[in-house]
Amino acid sequence: MHTASDAFLDALTAAGVSYLFANFGSDHPAVIEALARAAATGRRVPQVITCPFEMVALSAAHGAAQVTGRAEAVLVHVECGTQSLAGAVHNAARGRIPVLIFAGASPFTQHGELPGSRNEFIHWLQDIRDQRGIVRGYVKYDNEVRTGRNIAQIVHRALQIAHSDPKGPVYLVAAREVLEESVPPAEPAPDRFLPVAPQALPADAVPELAAALVAARRPLIVTSYLGRNRDAPAALVRLCRRLGIGVIESVPSHVNFPGDEPLYLGSQWNAQHANPVFAAADVLLVVDSDVPWIPLVNPPRPDAAIYHIDIDPLKPHMPLWHIPARRTFCADAATALDQIDQYVAQRLDGGALDPARIAERTAHYRELHDQRQRALLARERPTGTEITPEFLTACIRRRVDDTTIVLNEGISSYQIIGDHLMLTRPGSMLSSGGSSLGWSGGAAIGVKLARPDHTVISLIGDGSYLFSVPSSVHWMARRYAAPFLQVIYDNAGWKSPKLSLLAVHPDGHAADADDIGVGFAPAPDHAGIAAAAGGAFGRTVSHAAELEPALDAALDAVRRERRCAVLDVKLAPL
Numbered sequence: 001m002h003t004a005s006d007a008f009l010d011a012l013t014a015a016g017v018s019y020l021f022a023n024f025g026s027d028h029p030a031v032i033e034a035l036a037r038a039a040a041t042g043r044r045v046p047q048v049i050t051c052p053f054e055m056v057a058l059s060a061a062h063g064a065a066q067v068t069g070r071a072e073a074v075l076v077h078v079e080c081g082t083q084s085l086a087g088a089v090h091n092a093a094r095g096r097i098p099v100l101i102f103a104g105a106s107p108f109t110q111h112g113e114l115p116g117s118r119n120e121f122i123h124w125l126q127d128i129r130d131q132r133g134i135v136r137g138y139v140k141y142d143n144e145v146r147t148g149r150n151i152a153q154i155v156h157r158a159l160q161i162a163h164s165d166p167k168g169p170v171y172l173v174a175a176r177e178v179l180e181e182s183v184p185p186a187e188p189a190p191d192r193f194l195p196v197a198p199q200a201l202p203a204d205a206v207p208e209l210a211a212a213l214v215a216a217r218r219p220l221i222v223t224s225y226l227g228r229n230r231d232a233p234a235a236l237v238r239l240c241r242r243l244g245i246g247v248i249e250s251v252p253s254h255v256n257f258p259g260d261e262p263l264y265l266g267s268q269w270n271a272q273h274a275n276p277v278f279a280a281a282d283v284l285l286v287v288d289s290d291v292p293w294i295p296l297v298n299p300p301r302p303d304a305a306i307y308h309i310d311i312d313p314l315k316p317h318m319p320l321w322h323i324p325a326r327r328t329f330c331a332d333a334a335t336a337l338d339q340i341d342q343y344v345a346q347r348l349d350g351g352a353l354d355p356a357r358i359a360e361r362t363a364h365y366r367e368l369h370d371q372r373q374r375a376l377l378a379r380e381r382p383t384g385t386e387i388t389p390e391f392l393t394a395c396i397r398r399r400v401d402d403t404t405i406v407l408n409e410g411i412s413s414y415q416i417i418g419d420h421l422m423l424t425r426p427g428s429m430l431s432s433g434g435s436s437l438g439w440s441g442g443a444a445i446g447v448k449l450a451r452p453d454h455t456v457i458s459l460i461g462d463g464s465y466l467f468s469v470p471s472s473v474h475w476m477a478r479r480y481a482a483p484f485l486q487v488i489y490d491n492a493g494w495k496s497p498k499l500s501l502l503a504v505h506p507d508g509h510a511a512d513a514d515d516i517g518v519g520f521a522p523a524p525d526h527a528g529i530a531a532a533a534g535g536a537f538g539r540t541v542s543h544a545a546e547l548e549p550a551l552d553a554a555l556d557a558v559r560r561e562r563r564c565a566v567l568d569v570k571l572a573p574l
């Protein structure tokens with residue numbers, strides 16, 4: 001017996017997929033049978049991770065891919081399960097995350113014409129006109145497997161597309177009859193479906209970019225996600241040190257540049273005012289960024305020479321997008337930065353490079369870096385008994401070691417978390433890259449499964465914690481031995497929509513209203529949810545003096561008892 005479902009699992013295994021984050025339904029008897037057959041006969045297949053909610057399944061695959069760079073598989077139930085992927089599809093798309101999503105489809109025969117024919121009432125209810133249309137706006141590729149005879153080929157092609165830059169999710173569907181189909185075993189050949197090789201800058205671009213950066217007075221690089229490639233931050237450091245170029249992160253979803261480099265000048269997010277360091281740049285090189293600045297509040301200098309290198313420079317998935325770049329290049333950041341650096345080293349050193357000019361730029365940026373550093377440290381000192389997000393993050397920083405991965409879903413504290421963790425190691429902090437809340441619960445499981453020897457810490461707003469489906473997350477974390485620490489930045493509700501309101505209507509009725517529908521009173525027992533669902537260590541902390549002992553106890557539960565810990569940290573309410 002060898003069905004299309006066996007061939008599907010074999011193709012995943014051959015492609016290096018380790019996990020099948022699964023939420024089964026009536027579309028999957030053939031797959032469940034194939035999994036059991038593999039277990040009975042000792043055939044290696046991806047490990048099934050049962051996910052009680054699909055959004056958590058895709059978030060877990062998202063987290064795993066963020067640390068390995070490789071797609072995992074997510075198996076969902078027809079169109080209903082596809083809908084329940086919810087905002088995780090948006091996050092995977094915006095975060096350019098390789099992942100293979102596979103859904104069943106309602107049987108297409110109703111009188112037993114083929115094995116798998118309709119035999120349950122839901123087969124009529126779940127037959128919709130365009131199942132793939134649910135996610136088409138978010139995936140790089142979607143297709144229906146119409147015969148088991150080429151299911152391996154379609155899986156490998158889908159994964160090749162997912163793994164090629166700009167990476168992203170892919171979606172396949174197959175009806176029950178196809179998944180039941182007997183097919184001859186085929187030799188899967190994943191090495192004939194390798195991702196497209198990284199792209200370099202065209203030859204004429206390198207001298208132009210180098211010349212602009214060399215001649216500038218205040219050259220600045222702004223980036224958001226070049227750190228997704230763990231080699232790129234080192235390439236950025238080499239070039240910036242050689243030429244005295246400052247670096248600003250805009251809405252970073254990775255560690256793109258070490259926080260302790262004197263050329264590091266901080267990040268910009270949603271601040272509703274200009275950033276003077278950014279505004280002073282005369283040559284601005286944007287590398288891998290979806291939102292390098294917000295034109296309405298923080299525009300570049302009008303005469304700045306802007307260049308753009310991106311793995312996805314045109315962003316055709318965003319209907320409105322433009323930066324006034326002189327030249328735009330589609331290239332891999334690490335490759336491109338190395339090209340410029342090598343050109344400068346070989347062709348300009350000792351010639352067009354003026355050491356005094358570079359020393360002046362470096363000293364200027366070092367001074368700004370040091371000023372910023374002093375201001376940050378001053379802000380994180382505790383004042384009285386209240387816990388500020390700055391103090392909380394500093395306490396966490398002191399517990400981050402070389403094998404810690406932090407997931408930042410702090411929302412109104414995104415920037416504070418990045419600023420005060422001051423991380424230096426590529427890959428040590430991740431954000432979803434998207435904006436649909438609740439990613440970091442499932443993602444923490446995926447990261448922990450992929451890096452079992454690391455300490456995983458999810459820093460999450462209280463609203464985002466509830467979005468993350470904590471009952472599913474904490475059940476899964478215990479079931480699959482994937483313990484992590486979760487610290488809730490609990491400001492008693494959704495602070496961000498309130499900030500959005502005040503930015504647009506600072507003096508309106510809502511600004512003075514007692515209740516604008518964003519508060520969480522009466523307070524949920526957040527830690528209790530995790531304890532009930534997954535036996536997590538749970539504690540609520542509201543006094544500054546309690547914080548550090550609670551963090552130590554929570555980390556001890558994670559590292560020694562190997563169970564999740566949730567610290568619900570009460571900040572000033574919104």
Ligand SMILES: Cc1ncc(C[n+]2csc(CCOP(=O)(O)OP(=O)(O)O)c2C)c(N)n1
Pocket residue numbers: 087410411412413435436437460461462463464465467491493494495496497
């Ligand atoms: C799935 C989803 N629903 C709604 C929103 C809109 N939204 C943006 S921020 C926010 C509040 C988040 O609350 P919390 O995590 O507590 O962060 P805070 O703003 O309080 O720091 C909401 C509801 C969203 N981004 N994603």
Ligand SMILES: [Mg+2]
Pocket residue numbers: 461462463489490491492493494495
């Ligand atoms: Mg909140």
